[in-house]
Amino acid sequence: MHAEIGRDRSVEVNERRPPSDRPDDEATLARHAAAGDRRAFAALYDRHLDAVYRYAFFRLRTDAEAEDVTSEVFHRALVAMPRYEPRRPFLAFLYTIARNIVADRLRRQRPQASFEDAFAHPTDAPGPEDAATAMDDARHLRRAIAQLTPIQQEIIVLHFLEERSTKEIAAITGKNENTIRGIQMRGLTALREILRGEGIVR
Secondary structure (H helix, E strand, O other), X not given: OOOOOOOOOOOOHHHOOOOOOOOOOHHHHHHHHHOOOHHHXXXXXXXXXXXXXXXXXXXXXXXXXXXXXXXHHHHHXXXXXHHOOOOOOHHHHHHHHHHHHHHHHXXXXXXXXXXXXXXXXXXXXXXXXXXXXXXXXXXXHHHHHOOOOHHHXXXXXXXXXXXXXXXXXXXXXXXXXXXXXXXXXXXXXXXHHHHHHOOOOO
């Protein structure tokens, strides 16, 4: 669906594989990319394209916007590579760029509209009754999540949907790990209270 993203952003398809004699580990690829190696950057692009797309989609909830954001993330990353510090996790570098782009777009929209749909349209329910129940649960959940603060929403998306570690989230958000844990705990507590108030959980 989004394999074509970025082809117009100076990442050529036939340059998407590093030479076979180059160690294919993250730090090595990032160092080569920072030094101007487009093939190394293309390998990182292939490796992290889906993760960046998912993050953008969960926050904005449309294919078109997610694809546009993903393309812009890698374009900005490519431009910024000469200033990239290789000791920093490359995915955290990408998420930071994505976070800023998404935040800018959300500021131009109705504040919670996109995130409210994050769990809409479940597709794995086996039958009509289960599907109706799942959709009802999803509606309650997204309404509840929409009442959290933006940073609580973001941390819950990164941790529970993207399965990112506390350390990774700290690098992405610029907050320390204890702060991330505290925000996540307060977010989950608030979410539980909201759902309890609606009679969804005990």
